[in-house]
Amino acid sequence: MAATDGSRPLRIAIVSPYDFAYPGGVTNHISGLSDELRQRGHDVTIVAPSSRPRDDIDADNLAVIGRPIPVPTAGSIARVTLSLTLGKRVKPLLERGNFDVVHLHEPMTPTLPLTFLRLADGPALVGTFHAYAERRRALGLSRPLLQRWVQRLDERIAVTEPAREFANRYFPGSYSIIPNGVDTQAFAQAAPFPMFRDGKLNILFQGRMEKRKGFPHMLRAYAHIRWQFPNCRLLVVGPGNMDRESARVIGERGLEDVHFIGYASNDDLPRYYRTADIFCSPALGNESMGIVLIQAMAAGRAVVASDIAGHRSVVAHEHNGLLADPRNEEVFASTLIRLLRDAELRNTIANTGSETVARYHWGVVTDEILQVYHSALERRSQRSGSGRDATAPTAELTAS
Template sequence: MKVGLVSAYDYAHPGGVTEHVRHLAAGLRRRGHDVTVFAPCSDKELAERDSDFVRVGRPFPIPMHGSVARITVSLHLTNRIKHYVRDGDFDVLHYHEPLMPVLPVTALRLSRTCNVGTFHAFARSNVGYYYGKPLLKRYVRRLHARIAVSNPAREFVRHYFPGDYRVIPNGIDVKRFQNQVPYPDLRDGMCNLLFVGRLEYRKGLGYLLRAFAQLKPQYPNLRLIIVGDGPLRRWYGNFLARKQLDDVVMAGYVPASELPRYYASCDIFCSP
């Protein structure tokens, strides 16, 4: 089949949805499908390096649900999107966060083929969904199939847009994590507790730091490894300094190619 994957988020910036789309595209190609990814991208040269990727718009950082969403907000992309979705002869267009502006919702409106939507997000509430419900319902009805990556994500979107949603959890490329060599300086007899994620409130690192502060006196050989960067990096650093906590490694941003070695180096992974 010829499949188009449409993502709202900056394809050059690390993130859960982007990684999901990237690995889904690779998995579909391994099964013989012709896959093209459409997304905004801050790296203009990425489309030149990847012939199966089409850059649609320039992303801008927009605060959203306690995070920062890097999406395109250009209202002048309609003709380009129309060209891609109607002249691409796709058997399926698969939208990731299909109700996000501007790319997914515009492509969904213009599509004349089979439409599949995957909903990734969970939040306590969504102002956009609440006030935009009368308009967005017409787009939801254009989806021939609806997927949610978890039960909480399904219940969240179903609260605003009732219907049938199939839960398909995020896949894991297990081969990527097999036979990895740990970092020697992290395999020194300490018990390594690993956190991986963007340093922002909703990722919950603050809970883990407070727990670590309580556990460290009881387990002196415990070490915390923090992989990721974000707007709260300085705040978390100040917290560690105030608590005078030792054996904390703030690795910062780590390329995707190096992440498996951090997992191989840890004894415990924690995602608060």
């Protein structure tokens, strides 16, 4: 059993169920956490499926296991591997890696994290729960089967209070709340793109082209904005193809000054935030926190967001952002127009948001995650010392 001395480097496996070649919140969080841990001297291996060859991905510590397929879920597309034969790859990796800690992100998502839960007997097991939804029928139906495996976790993390409430609904237990991290310095110091700093005010939408991100509602609101405040443009950053509804809105309303950037690299993304005057997230739900809001605040930009649980975990209305219902296009538009017309209010909200982001700095987040790692190591050591099977439920989890 590994020692729990906080001063010594750890051997850590960070496991993701999601396609590591496709951008997303969990993938970005894992990459940032891995970088920070390695800078502190820890030995980190990222394990994830990938739709692209290992050599095409900018992560020299990535072990690719499984080929992902797109699976519709909760208004989004989860790119996960559903192979039932991953154990043939996972077991040798566990033996070679001799890990102190296996950190599973979305540990109940098939099938890679569950395979690690089944086979990892020695390391301390930590699970981070990112997801939030009003309800998820499939998870409720599979709960009796998954309960056996979730009880193997030595420690659990939820990225926000809504994520904790969602996970606790299906898997009651104790959760530490530790948010996703952001490279706050990169967003604060990025240089804007000069071609968009021409006197027009820029509204930024950044996200995947998925139904739950609410982009058609953004366009409908923008149509109202253009009538009342024509000196603005909409910048659209993110992967995916525009859906038919969005294309129809643009055509029917004759929208101009909508610039589709597409995917932005890690170097360019902070620059688009800094190019914006206002950041807008019209997401319709199933957001556990909205990391895009923190990125905008780190860039010193005013935020308008939909009034949903995940956003309320970050934004206090009229304090560090404004909240409104994107389904009501006139109200959502008037909220944005209010900021477009009032530079002083934009600056006040942006400055307050800049104070908010300290909580999400990678140094702070990593300190807290390392505390959880060492707590998990201590718990695992106590289980082994008592002679109790590490796969058995603890009294605490059984009682909960």
